[in-house]
Amino acid sequence: MQHESRNIGMLMDLYEMTMAHGYFDKFENTDLVCFDVFFRKNPDEAGFSIFAGLEQIIDYIEHLHFDEEDVEYFRSLHLFSDAFLEYLKNFSFKGDIYSFPEGAVIYPNEPVMTIVAPLIDAQIVETAVLAMMNHQSLIATKANRIVRSAQGRGVSDFGARRAHNVDAAVYGARASYIGGVDSTATVLAGQMFNIPVSGTMAHSWVMYHDSEYEAFKSYAEIYPTNSVFLVDTYDVLNSGVPNAIKVAKDILEPQGQRLKGVRLDSGDLAYLAKRARRMLDAAGMEDCKIIASNSLDEYTIESLLRQGGPIDAFGVGERMITAKSDPVFGAVYKIAGVRKQGVWEPRIKVSESVEKITNPGLKKVYRVYSSSGKAIAELITLNTETPDGSQPYRYIDPEKPWKVLNFENCTFKEMQQLVVKSGKRTQPSPSLQEVRDFVNHQLKHEIWEEEQRFVNPHKHYLDMSPAYYKMKMNLLHHVEN
Ligand SMILES: Nc1ncnc2c1ncn2[C@@H]1O[C@H](COP(=O)(O)OP(=O)(O)OP(=O)(O)O)[C@@H](O)[C@H]1O
Ligand SMILES: O=P(O)(O)OC[C@H]1O[C@H](OP(=O)(O)OP(=O)(O)O)[C@H](O)[C@@H]1O
Numbered sequence: 001m002q003h004e005s006r007n008i009g010m011l012m013d014l015y016e017m018t019m020a021h022g023y024f025d026k027f028e029n030t031d032l033v034c035f036d037v038f039f040r041k042n043p044d045e046a047g048f049s050i051f052a053g054l055e056q057i058i059d060y061i062e063h064l065h066f067d068e069e070d071v072e073y074f075r076s077l078h079l080f081s082d083a084f085l086e087y088l089k090n091f092s093f094k095g096d097i098y099s100f101p102e103g104a105v106i107y108p109n110e111p112v113m114t115i116v117a118p119l120i121d122a123q124i125v126e127t128a129v130l131a132m133m134n135h136q137s138l139i140a141t142k143a144n145r146i147v148r149s150a151q152g153r154g155v156s157d158f159g160a161r162r163a164h165n166v167d168a169a170v171y172g173a174r175a176s177y178i179g180g181v182d183s184t185a186t187v188l189a190g191q192m193f194n195i196p197v198s199g200t201m202a203h204s205w206v207m208y209h210d211s212e213y214e215a216f217k218s219y220a221e222i223y224p225t226n227s228v229f230l231v232d233t234y235d236v237l238n239s240g241v242p243n244a245i246k247v248a249k250d251i252l253e254p255q256g257q258r259l260k261g262v263r264l265d266s267g268d269l270a271y272l273a274k275r276a277r278r279m280l281d282a283a284g285m286e287d288c289k290i291i292a293s294n295s296l297d298e299y300t301i302e303s304l305l306r307q308g309g310p311i312d313a314f315g316v317g318e319r320m321i322t323a324k325s326d327p328v329f330g331a332v333y334k335i336a337g338v339r340k341q342g343v344w345e346p347r348i349k350v351s352e353s354v355e356k357i358t359n360p361g362l363k364k365v366y367r368v369y370s371s372s373g374k375a376i377a378e379l380i381t382l383n384t385e386t387p388d389g390s391q392p393y394r395y396i397d398p399e400k401p402w403k404v405l406n407f408e409n410c411t412f413k414e415m416q417q418l419v420v421k422s423g424k425r426t427q428p429s430p431s432l433q434e435v436r437d438f439v440n441h442q443l444k445h446e447i448w449e450e451e452q453r454f455v456n457p458h459k460h461y462l463d464m465s466p467a468y469y470k471m472k473m474n475l476l477h478h479v480e481n
């Protein structure tokens with residue numbers, strides 16, 4: 001779609017272009033550099049996050065170019081030489097990207113993506129890559145928490161109207177579908193990404209009609225197989241639910257149809273759901289679903305279910321589409337290596353805070369699985385290493401480097417794949433359904449329940465091969481002296 005392949009090449013911070021200009025003037029753009037994309041902390045103090053946005057990143061990379069008007073804009077800033085502006089006219093991204101698959105469970109401080117590209121190419125994509133990854137990973141991670149809190153009950157995305165503008169609504173819907181919601185109310189997202197769309201009715205429908213009964217009746221006449229009535233406009237228990245039952249009896253049941261559901265959108269949702277359930281059951285409408293909405297998130301949903309609220313499905317908007325409880329996914333883009341005259345030199349960023357010291361060099365990241373198939377740790381190795389699971393594998397926990405530790409009876413899965421080669425995608429994109437199924441598969445079979453709980457989840461280990469740890473320590477020692 002046009003919207004998908006638009007040129008957003010100008011989405012960058014100015015310093016990326018001023019640095020690119022500097023590199024152009026002072027260096028050959030034949031040297032390669034390696035940048036890692038990683039994040040430092042799971043939102044909401046969670047045990048893991050979900051990676052999303054890769055598809056849009058690859059699309060951006062493949063289409064990255066500068067139009068005549070873009071070049072003229074740069075010229076108007078009086079910062080760039082004519083030679084550099086000429087160079088931009090024919091620019092395309094020529095590097096490679098290694099990445100975790102979209103939908104992967106990801107952990108802090110591991111390289112989720114690695115960009116290996118000529119200096120200028122790698123420098124100017126920083127902001128766009130981070131913006132796409134940060135937004136969609138944030139929403140996919142939040143949505144996944146909300147979906148898990150619903151314990152198998154349906155969740156629909158109601159968020160577009162409260163999203164931080166159009167892109168956040170549309171790509172937020174995409175990300176929340178990856179995270180596991182069943183449908184979206186956002187039609188544009190449904191059309192663009194083939195996400196199932198669903199919806200009920202607004203208060204305006206009820207209020208436009210002369211009575212609540214009339215409102216439900218006319219809706220049922222148009223949608224006899226697909227009616228969900230919003231029952232809280234006037235009085236849920238004295239008017240909304242009784243009118244819903246009456247219309248089901250007067251209009252739907254004589255046609256052999258059933259009322260699909262009622263939606264509660266205010267008040268004490270657990271209490272109202274219990275009372276509504278009793279009234280519906282007493283009317284022989286056990287199959288009529290109760291849907292709840294109103295500023296829900298994983299905490300309110302957990303609480304409603306703990307209170308025994310007989311709610312079958314949830315509509316979730318503002319707190320999911322804005323990830324309200326912790327709205328920043330802090331992925332960063334850090335240089336890890338430079339290839340000069342064909343030889344890679346690692347680079348490390350030293351910082352006062354240990355968490356901010358980067359992991360240098362070209363590297364591989366493996367997920368380590370126990371014999372039961374559970375993911376027990378991540379392992380960073382040198383790019384040249386392939387861990388052997390057939391015998392005990394010695395590793396270093398960088399938080400306790402003095403300990404002698406071994407992985408036994410474990411398998412190692414390399415997590416990054418080559419997704420872009422010389423600026424072009426290497427494989428067809430998976431469907432959104434496949435990405436969503438992948439999320440589900442990992443959580444069901446690979447990720448410990450202890451990592452999935454909301455309160456004090458188990459911290460996943462990020463370990464290192466002895467050779468990688470040694471290289472990092474040598475480099476740190478060298479830099480500090
Ligand atoms: N039984 C419950 N337990 C926990 N939280 C609940 C329960 N019932 C409702 N909530 C949540 O409490 C909050 C109530 O918000 P608020 O006071 O704005 O609702 P309201 O006044 O009933 O509705 P509105 O102002 O939207 O018409 C919402 O986030 C809702 O999801
Ligand atoms: O609360 P959210 O999780 O964002 O879910 C979406 C909300 O959007 C609609 O409300 P509307 O815009 O009509 O406003 P309202 O809050 O007055 O119901 C709907 O009735 C939900 O309450």
Ligand SMILES: O=C(O)c1cccnc1
Pocket residue numbers: 158159185198199200201202315317
């Ligand atoms: O379909 C609905 O009920 C709906 C959609 C968006 C926002 N609020 C409600």
